[in-house]
Amino acid sequence: MTDAIRPLIAGNWKMNGLKASTAEFDAMLNGAAGVAGRADLLVCPPVTLIAAFADRARGKAVVVGAQDCHPKASGAHTGDIAAEMLVDAGASAIIVGHSERRADHGEGDALVKQKAEAARRAGATAIVCIGETQTQRDAGQTLDILRGQLDGSLPDGSTAANLVVAYEPVWAIGTGLTPTAKDVEQIHGFIREFLTASFEADGARMRILYGGSVKPSNAAELMAVKNVNGALVGGASLKAADFLAIARGCP
Structure with missing residues (x-):
């Protein structure tokens, strides 16, 4: 991991969480101080919980984000949520381009870019997801993809x-x-080279997270890999004990 880059542990709750989940989030808030020296903590609950979680997190060592946004700031887009609305509710980061959005909703790179631009327009950090399928991996196409x-x-x-x-x-x-x-180091190194070539000095400082079955048992090994600057955590982020344990895996 690049020493100068502070790790980020981001929890993606996906389509999970009701009002009762506030108790689990409170447990994260209560335990966050113990790991705040190791990493920044971000929780992205479903949109129904963003405002309530953001209120509870005020002044604590956890920030709240969102899982998706619409490219436009407003308009006739029934059922969609603008980045500005998410920021207004308390989100400071927005995940865009997750593979489940790409696969389930047919989102391509151009739309993902528009959503990332929308997040920036609204004053939020865009967490842009990339990744290859098993078929693409088996065909040796990972880096091209x-x-x-x-x-x-x-x-x-x-x-x-x-x-x-x-x-x-x-x-x-x-x-x-x-x-x-070794595979993670190769791929994250490739991403770092791309970012540095594209964004110069800023590319050398951008966080590159690893995601995909991150759990307490493998977090320390993954977080120790060069150019791994944190994790995007799925299922394990639903439980405070697991989420905080992953953060404790940061060097």
Whole structure:
């Protein structure tokens, strides 16, 4: 991991969480002080909980984010949520381009880029997700796929303050499978080279998160890999004990 970059542990709750989940979030808030020296903590609950969680997190060592946004700031888009609305509710970061959005909703790189630009427009950090499928991996296309996603999804003029890249191999999400540390180092090194070439000094400071079946048992090994600047955590972020344990895995 790059020493100068403070790690970020981001929890993606996906379509999970009701009002009763406030108790679990409170447990995260209560335990956050013990890991705040190791990493920044971000929780992205469903949109129904953002405002309530943001209120509870005020002054604590956890910030709240969102899982998606619409490219436009307002308009006739029934059921959609603008980045400005999410920031108004208390979100400081927005995940865009997650593989589940790309697969389930047909979102391509151009739309992901528009959403990342919307997050920046609203004053939020965009966490842009990239990753290859098992078929693409087996065909030896991983770096080509990632290069295309990076080139098509990242807004021009991004900075280390408003852009985070999350590498999530699709075949590892929710499967319990993870790449080897050597594979992760190669891919994160490739992403770092792309960012540095595209954004110069800021590219060297941008956080690159690893995601895909991150759990307490493998967090320390993954977080020790060069150019791994934190994690985007799925299922394990629903439990305070697991989420905080992953943060404790940061060097």
